[in-house]
Amino acid sequence: MKTADWTNSLAIRAAWMSFIGRSTQGEIAKRLGVSPAKVHRLIAHAQKEGLIKFQVEARPAECMALEQKFADKKALTNCFIAPDMGPVEDPFYGIASIAGQFLHRLLQSDEVTRIGIGMGRTLKATVSSMPLMQKPELNVVSISGSLTRRLSANPYDVVQQLQSLIGAEGFYLPVPYMAESKEQRDMFLAQRSVQELLARARGSDAFVVGIGALHWDSHLIQRRLITEVEHNELKESAACCDFMGRFIDKTGALCPVSLNDKAVGLHFEDVRGARVVAVASGADKAEATLAALNTGVITDLLIDEQLAQELSSLMENEESETAR
Amino acid sequence: MKTADWTNSLAIRAAWMSFIGRSTQGEIAKRLGVSPAKVHRLIAHAQKEGLIKFQVEARPAECMALEQKFADKKALTNCFIAPDMGPVEDPFYGIASIAGQFLHRLLQSDEVTRIGIGMGRTLKATVSSMPLMQKPELNVVSISGSLTRRLSANPYDVVQQLQSLIGAEGFYLPVPYMAESKEQRDMFLAQRSVQELLARARGSDAFVVGIGALHWDSHLIQRRLITEVEHNELKESAACCDFMGRFIDKTGALCPVSLNDKAVGLHFEDVRGARVVAVASGADKAEATLAALNTGVITDLLIDEQLAQELSSLMENEESETAR
DNA sequence: TCGTTCTATGAATATTTCTTCAATACTTGG
């Protein structure tokens, strides 16, 4: 056995003894014939490798109450809220953990043979926290262009990652998220290969999408996916959400902006009626999330508690406005 | 909110912050506004409630090598070996953890709508370590009598536990594991209800069974499921394994003992060809496990490393004998 | 072969987690 293998094996064994067997590192050290410090390092190594997964099989009552509320008011099949954990190293880990589990279950079930995947940091983190699984017959397809306008690869693309995680086949859409113009979009859409990929995407059994907020620091701006001119146009309109590349107002209606003729990916109307899982996190996504929910296409909502809190109060306002 | 609910909610939140958020108990205490000692107690509480699950997504190379060997030599679909963790509080926890995960996956998949369940400590521990899941449409059926000869309930019966874990319907076989005599067995089998239950059991998509070793301290003797006379008869024969209530020798053939006309549950020939998952642990089960494997009905084997080691050397012997 | 650099190790130490203990609050039976 090679040294690296042997070290790894030892690390895994130490991890088992520590987490499953609940032995102390001292006991493990004695049993394995190494120093306690080494045991600690072995376990730390195994953790960094992502070999060890924790799972808390419950959520605080406050979260569950909000889940119920959202599910009722917005007719959701499922709603899960990751508890707020204060300022931690990785702010996505909570939502990623809960969404990862959900997605894992969804993909295990034999209902899904083809899954359409969107983009975003939260989605990326979600897939990172999923346990290994084998489901080679699954099709993983991109539902939106996954390049920047400069045609460089988008670092938040998750198809690749999910594909290799489950040993499945992946289909990218090698076009930008947003075309430069309506004409350029039509040019992309005229391509046979793009048409085929979009048709394939449309035929998915389930979709997993992120929700984009519109702020100056949102990744659309930061990553130069849209120009400042386009952004100003958005600001003039009532747009508060980028949902699947379309810009909508808080009622979930499309806004009359030129950008709405530039997205290359699937339209949210293309997925209406299918299983649509939305994953989002951060209180600043509240308006956007409400807007996306109001399109009525989302069936499953996975968010963190901060967003949930904010969303809850926004929904209160929405109701009192409607009542008036 | 009631006090108990609130405490629980707090415990769950503390658990999230500790395990998912990786905060120290001190940080959590500050954030939650309680003393560090209380945080520790909250987390300990959540652990005792079984709300926190650990998972090590890998096994040492030594285990995987043995898994491969067994899968090849005995034509298994799956083989998993739980790493040895030395003397720990609960010696079943390792195998239970790995078998629980396996069973969880098996039941998630839509292949299984009815599952036949055997008996035993290892099986009991396995079900205990399974995560909560909802699958109310699943049928859980007992494949063997689950009472003692004195018709008291058997503490190792797992149907009840699995049933309530997944919110499914459970079917017991309200007869002893072993009848007192062939005649008594026939009397039980003549009962309409028993026939129906056995027919239902036979129709299962998958079976999960334990493997019984024959020692003086085995639970057959200890729990007075057989008499000393019967046991002596077994000793005269070459029997080394109780597999689904039938006594077989190391080649997997039925032994000519009167006890083999007394089991009330399904015969292993009834399940041949179906998915048969065997769970066993402990080096003293090695002969019995080899015997059970040699019947050729087992498709999936879940054992611990001690048993695997012993089984491996027994298989070496078996081969050299056959070669002769 | 030698020297340089980088990595891996265990002892020492700092930090965190867990347990004990004394004190207080909360039940419960009279």
Added chain:
DNA sequence: CCAAGTATTGAAGAAATATTCATAGAACGA
């Protein structure tokens, strides 16, 4: 309403875990 028992609490101390540091050993280039 009171008293005795029981459960809960935080502080303090014990145990375990994590980090630092000095050193030894391997890997690489000359």
